[in-house]
Amino acid sequence: MSDDxxxxxxxxxxxxxxxxxxxxxxxxxxxxxxxxxxxxxxxPADAEDVAQEAFIKAYRALPQFRGESAFYTWxxxxxxxxxxxxxxxxxxxxxxxxxxxxxxxETYDLQSRLADHDTPEALVLxxxxxxxxxxxxxxxxxDLRTAIVLRELDGQSYEAIAxxxxxxxxxxxxxxxxxxxxxxxxxxxxxxxxxGRVEELA
Amino acid sequence: MNxxxxxxxxxALFDGELAPDPAALVTRRLLKDPALRATWGxxxxxxxxxxxxxxxxxxxxxxxxxxxxRLSVLAEPALAPVAQPPVFAQPRAGRWRRGLTGAVLAASVxxxxxxxxxxxxxxxxxxxxAQPAPPGAVVAAxxxxxxxxxxxxxxxxxxxxxxxAHSYTxxxxxxxxxxxLAAPLVNYVVAHSEYASPGVRLSSLSAQMSxxxxxxxxxxxxxxxxxxxxx
Numbered sequence: 301m302s303d304d305x306x307x308x309x310x311x312x313x314x315x316x317x318x319x320x321x322x323x324x325x326x327x328x329x330x331x332x333x334x335x336x337x338x339x340x341x342x343x344p345a346d347a348e349d350v351a352q353e354a355f356i357k358a359y360r361a362l363p364q365f366r367g368e369s370a371f372y373t374w375x376x377x378x379x380x381x382x383x384x385x386x387x388x389x390x391x392x393x394x395x396x397x398x399x400x401x402x403x404x405x406e407t408y409d410l411q412s413r414l415a416d417h418d419t420p421e422a423l424v425l426x427x428x429x430x431x432x433x434x435x436x437x438x439x440x441x442x443d444l445r446t447a448i449v450l451r452e453l454d455g456q457s458y459e460a461i462a463x464x465x466x467x468x469x470x471x472x473x474x475x476x477x478x479x480x481x482x483x484x485x486x487x488x489x490x491x492x493x494x495x496g497r498v499e500e501l502a
Numbered sequence: 503m504n505x506x507x508x509x510x511x512x513x514a515l516f517d518g519e520l521a522p523d524p525a526a527l528v529t530r531r532l533l534k535d536p537a538l539r540a541t542w543g544x545x546x547x548x549x550x551x552x553x554x555x556x557x558x559x560x561x562x563x564x565x566x567x568x569x570x571x572r573l574s575v576l577a578e579p580a581l582a583p584v585a586q587p588p589v590f591a592q593p594r595a596g597r598w599r600r601g602l603t604g605a606v607l608a609a610s611v612x613x614x615x616x617x618x619x620x621x622x623x624x625x626x627x628x629x630x631x632a633q634p635a636p637p638g639a640v641v642a643a644x645x646x647x648x649x650x651x652x653x654x655x656x657x658x659x660x661x662x663x664x665x666x667a668h669s670y671t672x673x674x675x676x677x678x679x680x681x682x683l684a685a686p687l688v689n690y691v692v693a694h695s696e697y698a699s700p701g702v703r704l705s706s707l708s709a710q711m712s713x714x715x716x717x718x719x720x721x722x723x724x725x726x727x728x729x730x731x732x733x
Contacts, residue, residue, distance in 0.1 A: 320533055372689075
């Protein structure tokens, strides 16, 4: 089974007129879309604007979405085309890929570009979130960590993870949930005990 | 259902690993329960951190991206009725069946690749004019691109979001049939291109995923008329 099921359920709700369902799709994919768009846009604020435009275009085009591809694949195309159109209309140059290629860690470049846009408070919060999530990952038992890495980083299905880890699919589901639950507990402590901005980030 | 089981189902839903009926049930709960929606958002945040994606936050006095989209969508008119709602895939097949499907898909891709190579390899004794043109040449012949120094006027960039949606978000029958890859393969390449190096991302396959085999053609939005003219 793939992402199609949950996304299609949400798409059907949106198509039936429930706009709140689209918000869940946005919250699920916004980070990936912005990262995708940042391949084309120099400024993080521009990338967010383009991502916003892409999501709105996707919403308007949803009546034509037939589910022949995964929702994210469809959204991916819209986002890339929106980014390319933005480059043309704003007469700006795309990101120099050779610069990216010189860097072993693409994320470093991404973070340095984000730093221009974020406020100090936002940067502190982002850094704290990253630290807490990574520490929580380190603290996970090996089987839970492997399961969530295979899911979140490799994008594998539960069935593929079950084959890799030689365990039933139900065990994979449980391990991924327990991993998320453990990380989420640490994350909530940050929000509740620190900056208290759960709603803003959720 | 206790809270743990509820959250476990939410986690599986987030991964698209619930069957359609339970998925519909959990989605209904999700839409009604703000706490569940917040958990959904944090699950997305955890994935974003692990994949080293940008963490989106309110900055510079403006709301975060999701909130801006939500407000824009709220201001949108109701969507047009859907003629043909998206359908769920068939229930999960057995592993042997999935393996067989994969093998058939791989064989199909290999066959297409071999045929494409043979197509592009000139036949030794045949005159060039008699040889079939490669697909790219057909596209190039049908699409008149503005050249540097050419007097052709630049194509206008459509600013209408609605036109843009019609122009590329819904592939035409012709697009869907010719030169397009099978949906599972497209989904696979898009999913995995996210983790590829920048150089690999620019491969022709990734470009095809974005419908951009010819950047000069696709950089500018095509209006409906332009699309029609290129068919």
